[in-house]
Structure formats: structure tokens, C-alpha cells
Amino acid sequence: MNKHNQSPGWRGGALVPRHVAIIMDGNGRWAESRGLPRSAGHHMGVEAVRRTVRAAMELGIQYLTIFSFSSENWARPAAEIDDLMGLMRRFIRWDLAELHQKGVRIGVIGERDRVDPEALSAALDTYGVPDPDLLIRTSGELRLSNFLLWQSAYTEFVFLDAYWPDFGRDLLQQAIDEFRGRIRRFGGVVTRSTG
Helix, strand or coil: CCHHHHCCEEECCEEECCEEEEECCCHHHHHHCCCCCHHHHHHHHHHHHHHHHHHHHHHCCCEEEEECCCHHHHHCCHHHHHHHHHHHHHHHHHHHHHHHHCCCCCCCCCCCCCCCCCCCHHHCCCCCCCCCCEEEECCCCCCCCCCCCCCCCCCEEEECCCCHHHCCHHHHHHHHHHHHCCCCCCCCCCCCCCC
16 A cells, blocks of 8 residues: 555544554553553453543544454453453444444454465555554553554654543544654655745
8 A cells, every 4th residue: 555645634624644553552551550440451452442432533534443452462361351352342332333323333353363464565454544654552551462554654743641541532642743743754864944
């Protein structure tokens, strides 16, 4: 895919990334810092997803990709995995119809059938979706955790110290504002006008 054809656009007089990807991180630590069980953090994380989807729609973001469960997460305790899967099922059951009515398309991407990780972009689960302009990771971690590695070659990264359950429109706007201040070169050279 040609990265130059995937540039963000101006919506409502402001530059908005076309595709935002988010690594939701810190649910368990959010709960533990409050003396709550890890499951409470996952429940609050679902509320953060709802806030973020609404905010993305209001801000004119066309694509939102959210990383919720990595293959490494299967090593977590069975009870925590069961709780996470139950939350995903409830989110789909309760929110999918409303999102569909608003024109939101939900797609599950990832290693459902142990897909070959060396595949090229035409065979990726995200084929047909532009590569992310902006990738946000919460919880202060500074890594991608195997999320959209191929697709993020020219993505701008914003790492936030906030845990995912505290994420919403304000932090999304903060990340977009930081994105707006960057010069995107896509591997080339940008010349500045002197006139």
C-alpha cells in the first residue's frame, strides 16, 4: 500500500488522523492501585472503550483499531481470561447493534487461526484498511507488543502514562494534538517553504 495516500484529513477545520490504533494497557494495574480485583479494571476498561469509540466518531476518525488481547495473554490465569472473554461477548451483544446503526463496522483481526506472521500486506487481517496514522499506548509502557508491526512502519506513536480505564475523549484529544504537531516524512525529505 502507498503510505502517501493514507494521510490524515482536515475535518472541522482541524487535522485529524484517518486511522488511530490504541494498545489498551493497564487495566489490572489500575485496579490494583485502588485495592480492587483485576477484573474490576477490565470492567472499567470496557467503559473506556465505549467512551473512546464515541469520541473517535465525534472527532471524525474513520478507523479505530483497538488491541485488547495478545497471544501472550493466554498465559494469564484461566479465571482472568474467562472474565475478559465474557466482557468481550457482552460488549458485542450490547453495543454492536447501536454501533452498526451509527455506521461503525466491527472486525476481529489477529491470530484466530494461527496465521503465518511473515505474510505480506495483501494477506494481513487489516487488508483494505489504511495503516494507522497514530498509535496510542496507555500505561506508560514504551513498546508495541506485537500489535500491527507491519502496518505501523510510518505510524506516529504517543505513549501515555494513564491506565486504560482512565482513557476517554480528553486523552484521545491530547494524543491527536501531539500528532498534529509532528512533521510526517514517510521516509522522505520535507522541504520547508521560505516564502
